[in-house]
């Protein structure tokens with residue numbers, strides 16, 4: 001299905017696609033947008049059941065979420081783009097760069113993994129959301145996305161992300177958890193041809209830094225950066241991540 005999307009920036013600039021984490025919307029990238037649109041036409045989109053994209057019947061596999069992006073690129077006539085993603089959005093980026101290398105120019109993978117140690121937490125979260133809705137897990141989920149110091153200093157930001165999770169479609173969110181439970185991208189990493197930067201949040205408990213180390217070791221030529229943040233590093237360490245994005249994507 002074709003996802004809800006926004007296009008911002010000069011029509012003749014190279015296109016950069018931004019992929020969101022589980023439970024978030026295109027607003028995830030608000031801190032980066034002003035700097036990115038000076039260099040790129042920025043294409044932001046919402047996963048199924050998130051933001052403005054309706055939920056297709058689940059369960060989903062990562063292939064479904066990546067096919068949605070390919071359909072969007074085809075519809076917009078975009079043969080080749082750069083791609084940056086956070087967590088689930090970066091998993092989609094790995095899938096695209098590994099399965100359709102001719103479509104991805106340069107790649108940034110933030111706070112993500114190629115495979116979780118266990119499917120169980122995602123199966124449990126999908127079951128909890130199907131039973132009691134996204135509202136029931138929003139506070140607990142978001143509590144892992146930021147460091148305690150950031151939470152204490154930025155209650156409004158934390159509240160904004162709790163609202164994003166609470167307003168995600170229950171079945172769409174649960175079906176994305178199904179995709180995480182089945183995730184295994186390890187075999188596609190060596191096939192990635194796009195120059196790749198990997199970003200780790202030093203305090204990320206959702207996808208700890210050793211997961212990004214594994215990705216950086218497996219993707220040919222990938223460079224690893226570590227920032228002072230938890231899972232949503234592009235929010236908590238916004239300026240550092242913006243600089244990494246521009247250095248890797250815009251300085252050609």
Ligand SMILES: O=C(O)CC1=CCC(=O)O1
Pocket residue numbers: 020021022023086087088089141144180206231
């Ligand atoms: O929601 C979480 O707890 C962490 C996460 C895993 C994949 C994703 O996008 O976020």
